[in-house]
Amino acid sequence: MSQGSSQAAGGRAPHRVVVIVDANSNPFELGCATEVFGLRRPELGRELYEFALCSPEPRTLMRDGLFTLTGVAGLDAADSADTLIVPNRPDIEVPRRPAVLDAVRRAHARGARLVGFCSGAFTLAEAGVLDGRRATAHWQWADDFRARFPGVRLEPDVLFVDDGDILTAAGSAAALDLGLHLVRRDHGAEVANAVSRRLVFAAHRDGGQRQFVERPVPDVPDESLAPVLAWAQERLDSPLSVPDLAARAALSPATLHRRFQAQLGTTPLAWLTGERLALACRLIERGVAPLTTVARHSGLGTTANLRALMRRETGLTPSAYRRRFGPAPG
Structure with a gap:
């Protein structure tokens, strides 16, 4: 699932986005990453990103055994990422594999941009790269996160946090918000609007908006x-x-x-x-x-x-x- 063959304008290779998929990963956030970074967009006249999936095992059982992912690159593909999206999954109490955490640490050490969707903030924190940094996570896990990682400056009531080279999204649809934010950072508002139109999704929701928005059934x-x-x-x-x-x-x-x-x-x-x-x-x-x-x-x-x-x-x-x-x- 790589798009690494073509070149960006000016002869430079496109920014390379790699997603690590691990056991029990959430399919929704994987789909968000693929939609935003992995699709070709000929209407824009240029390739925005090179995209690849990688996993520490040849066969990865996704969340709740819904399906098995095969045919993706090995974990060493993470070592060439400009942006590395780390695994997220619902079982936050289960430690991440040492090999995955090591890949995250290596990426951080060489200056790659790190992204965590939903419980991906736990992966980043376990790797030790969030100490003293700002981050967010899904509201239902805020107390667990604070208790386990007191050195992280958690902002629990926002859609996403951009802390420069480390970015975290609160969960589910906020992954799309953060993905479009990254497109806007990398390619400008006009391109981000074009991507959002193809997704039929709001072009811009500020990261500081609240995670949980009351939507009662409206009266007439x-x-x-x-x-x-x-x-x-x-x-x-x-x-x-x-x-x-x-x-x-x-x-x-x-x-x-x-x-x-x-x-x-x-x-x-x-x-x-x-x-x-x-x-x-x-x-x-x-x-x-x-x-x-x-x-x-x-x-x-x-x-x-x-x-x-x-x-x-x-x-x-x-x-x-x-x-x-x-x-x-x-």
Whole structure:
């Protein structure tokens, strides 16, 4: 299941993503990794990643014996990964195999990016690479994780944590959120949006959103926020405010806030700022200049605000983002 034959633009090999699959691994998160990193995307005109699965054994029995995985590379394939996704499984009390933990340690020592989906945080912590670092794990295992790994700075109520070269997702669908976040980091917002459209999945949910979002059966009339979200997304360059959103939804600001928290796990202001920043990134990638125009058309107002938000959310200045993801010089 490797895509290692073709070359990326500029003659460089694509970023290599390797997933370690071990006994009783969860098929869902494996599927998420395959969908995000393992599929060819001819519509984009380039190969985003080289992708491979590896396992410490020739035959790997997946979670609850649902099926047996065969025909993948041996564990030594992990030694060539630029990004290594570690095993996750529901039996958190069972120690990971020493060979797998050693592969994780070697990858970390040579500077590879490490990713843990759901209980994969336990694998990273057992390998000793999370000591003193930020991480998250599924909410139902938060107490167990803290008790076993007190040296890790657990953030239990978020979708995912990006701590630079080590990233963790809370579980299940949050694996898709983190996967798209990585695509955005590696290839920019426009490519991440294209991948998310193919997945029919939200292009951007901030990692700081809550894991557990209450979704009660709605009373009539429908209380979905979808209409007001779509309305706002068409007007991001306007001076929209939370009261404007509330008025459009025919709600009080307090009620709007409660519904955002219940349905999206975030606040109206945080959602609006995130949408504006995502638009600013897309404008920069399309070659819109100068930055004053980007700031104005995205609704961020000033270049100072644009710079501060981009540095906080992407780790790059607008100029650095343009150099990395903008159009090639003519």
